[in-house]
Amino acid sequence: MMYPNINPLVLFFASIFTSNILLTNFLGMCSFISISKDLKSSNGLGIAVTLVMTITTALNWILERYVITPMELGYLRYIIYIIVIAAVVQVLEMIIDRVSPNLYMVLGIFLPLITVNCAILGVALFMQLRNYSFIQSVLFGLGSGIGWWLAIVLLAAIRKKTENAPVPAPLKGVGITLITIGIMAMAFIGFAGMINVQ
Amino acid sequence: MSDFKKILKNNFWLENPVIVQILGICSTLAVTNNLRNTLIMTIGVTLVTALSNFTISAMRNLIPRKVRMITQVLVISFYVIMVDIVLRAYVPDVSKALGPYVGLIITNCIIMGRAEAFAQGNRPLISFWDGFTAGLGYMFVLVVVAFFRELLGFGTVLGIQVLPASFPKWTIMVMPPSAFFVLASFIWIAREMQIKKDISKTSQPSGGEKK
Amino acid sequence: MKFDRESKVYTVVFTFITSFIFLVVLSGLNVLTAQQVKRNQELFTIRAVLNAMGIQYASDEDAINTFNSKVKVETKDSYKVFSSEVNGDMIYAILFSGSGLWGNISGVLAVNSDVSKVVGIDFISQSETPGLGGRIEENWFKEQFRNESIVDGKVVVSTTKVPDSKDDGQVDAITGATLTSKSIEKIIATYIPILKSLLGVN
Numbered sequence: 001m002m003y004p005n006i007n008p009l010v011l012f013f014a015s016i017f018t019s020n021i022l023l024t025n026f027l028g029m030c031s032f033i034s035i036s037k038d039l040k041s042s043n044g045l046g047i048a049v050t051l052v053m054t055i056t057t058a059l060n061w062i063l064e065r066y067v068i069t070p071m072e073l074g075y076l077r078y079i080i081y082i083i084v085i086a087a088v089v090q091v092l093e094m095i096i097d098r099v100s101p102n103l104y105m106v107l108g109i110f111l112p113l114i115t116v117n118c119a120i121l122g123v124a125l126f127m128q129l130r131n132y133s134f135i136q137s138v139l140f141g142l143g144s145g146i147g148w149w150l151a152i153v154l155l156a157a158i159r160k161k162t163e164n165a166p167v168p169a170p171l172k173g174v175g176i177t178l179i180t181i182g183i184m185a186m187a188f189i190g191f192a193g194m195i196n197v198q
Numbered sequence: 199m200s201d202f203k204k205i206l207k208n209n210f211w212l213e214n215p216v217i218v219q220i221l222g223i224c225s226t227l228a229v230t231n232n233l234r235n236t237l238i239m240t241i242g243v244t245l246v247t248a249l250s251n252f253t254i255s256a257m258r259n260l261i262p263r264k265v266r267m268i269t270q271v272l273v274i275s276f277y278v279i280m281v282d283i284v285l286r287a288y289v290p291d292v293s294k295a296l297g298p299y300v301g302l303i304i305t306n307c308i309i310m311g312r313a314e315a316f317a318q319g320n321r322p323l324i325s326f327w328d329g330f331t332a333g334l335g336y337m338f339v340l341v342v343v344a345f346f347r348e349l350l351g352f353g354t355v356l357g358i359q360v361l362p363a364s365f366p367k368w369t370i371m372v373m374p375p376s377a378f379f380v381l382a383s384f385i386w387i388a389r390e391m392q393i394k395k396d397i398s399k400t401s402q403p404s405g406g407e408k409k
Numbered sequence: 410m411k412f413d414r415e416s417k418v419y420t421v422v423f424t425f426i427t428s429f430i431f432l433v434v435l436s437g438l439n440v441l442t443a444q445q446v447k448r449n450q451e452l453f454t455i456r457a458v459l460n461a462m463g464i465q466y467a468s469d470e471d472a473i474n475t476f477n478s479k480v481k482v483e484t485k486d487s488y489k490v491f492s493s494e495v496n497g498d499m500i501y502a503i504l505f506s507g508s509g510l511w512g513n514i515s516g517v518l519a520v521n522s523d524v525s526k527v528v529g530i531d532f533i534s535q536s537e538t539p540g541l542g543g544r545i546e547e548n549w550f551k552e553q554f555r556n557e558s559i560v561d562g563k564v565v566v567s568t569t570k571v572p573d574s575k576d577d578g579q580v581d582a583i584t585g586a587t588l589t590s591k592s593i594e595k596i597i598a599t600y601i602p603i604l605k606s607l608l609g610v611n
Contacts, residue, residue: 023375028224029227030223034220078279078301079276082271083268118225118302121305122224122302125298125302169393170386170390174220178378182379185378189373189375
């Protein structure tokens with residue numbers, strides 16, 4: 001087993017900015033487009049995604065290292081990962097409900113949405129494919145979550161403005177949102193010069 | 199029989215999952231700078247949607263309510279893994295290029311959506327058809343996107359040079375942001391056509407001859 | 410058939426049976442294709458070696474035959490060194506692995522006998538972003554290295570446009586993927602001294 005020699009902090013910042021999981025890998029688009037209509041919900045979903053992504057990446061890493069690899073279950077990886085994600089979401093829902101009903105009011109409705117958020121499974125698969133160490137995986141998961149959160153909040157804020165803009169009818173809604181995302185993606189690639197930690 | 203036709207029309211055009219609801223683009227949009235990879239990926243999605251719809255529909259009277267979602271996920275993962283294994287063994291180059299995106303078909307919202315909305319309450323054969331046509335509608339949009347990205351980005355179609363070498367390649371078309379722009383343009387045109395049709399339809403009874 | 414679909418026992422039995430059937434089918438399929446997958450893996454390496462050395466082949470079968478007949482493999486200091494004679498010149502190649510922006514990039518680097526030129530480079534695996542760093546696998550990028558001179562023990566992957574010369578030891582980077590491009594430069598710079606010492610060249 002050889003872990004790539006990459007500073008975990010580089011992974012952390014790169015996954016937030018230069019290679020935002022949403023803007024360069026297109027993961028988590030479905031809920032991104034439908035939820036970003038509303039700033040408050042976007043924020044709630046962003047937090048939930050960040051939380052679940054970090055926890056599931058860590059759990060899946062442990063499973064990968066101690067169960068999947070030794071038992072040569074690589075071909076069942078997808079099923080195992082998705083079950084872990086679904087289970088974490090369920091447990092988290094219960095815990096949050098018991099511990100903090102207030103937080104549940106904010107996050108509760110979003111949690112079920114997360115099981116089918118491709119970004120979560122995507123991060124787990126990338127983590128495995130790139131053979132990250134535990135620390136690298138966790139920071140990559142956290143960074144990707146924060147990146148997703150940042151992108152959805154930014155988009156929600158922009159969409160508030162474009163709502164009243166005179167957009168051609170067929171381009172209204174989804175069309176103009178996609179163009180907005182495209183411009184955001186270009187702007188985020190521009191961060192590439194900023195982070196040169198290597 | 200007209201049911202089948204109606205479903206085809208709805209899923210392929212009128213309620214095309216991508217154009218109308220922007221569902222399921224996550225797993226494929228990233229590979230749309232290459233037409234061949236997109237084709238194989240969307241064929242995979244179509245097969246998985248059709249077969250999992252069929253299976254879920256066939257099992258629909260046996261699935262306990264409590265584990266409904268997880269069973270659906272299990273069925274979908276089952277077919278996705280099959281696609282993955284087959285790709286890995288017989289088209290290794292494509293499998294390598296698609297990387298983790300094949301696995302991400304599991305979380306493709308279209309598949310879950312069709313299973314939940316259609317297969318759950320319909321018979322197997324028509325469910326298969328519903329999934330298949332939804333997949334075709336999806337394939338149609340993404341293949342068009344990939345066609346333009348590859349053509350303008352590399353000057354090729356399916357890897358064959360079609361534009362003259364003097365054509366300045368648009369690097370942006372290879373890069374991720376262009377996927378959003380091309381998809382947005384496609385949706386713009388598609389909606390324009392749909393709206394025009396709606397208008398002409400509604401104005402027909404009144405005898406108006408407007409465009 | 411009368412089942413109580415909502416009973417606990419039924420739920421458990423149902424879940425168990427369904428999972429069991431799926432697992433059996435999948436593991437069967439996995440076993441059936443394992444051999445083929447392993448062969449593909451070897452083929453990737455063989456093709457990368459031939460590509461890096463600039464040896465043509467027509468098909469996968471041809472690649473294997475050409476590799477077996479033309480390329481010699483020896484192990485020196487735990488490195489696998491591939492060598493072949495192309496147009497009267499000896500070419501040496503080595504497997505490399507180093508980190509890119511996201512993960513390990515592995516591939517084959519081929520040089521001429523006095524390690525003054527890169528003969529070619531090809532990648533076996535990488536996990537850079539598609540459309541950005543992933544473009545290192547595109548031909549135009551790899552072909553830039555073909556017969557490029559090694560200057561000061563490296564080939565610079567420049568982020569500003571460089572002239573189309575094979576003597577300056579410079580090639581163009583990929584737009585929007587500076588870190589990946591620089592990683593390739595670093596990997597080459599790491600492996601050139603290794604190749605020199607393996608081949609006994611100063």
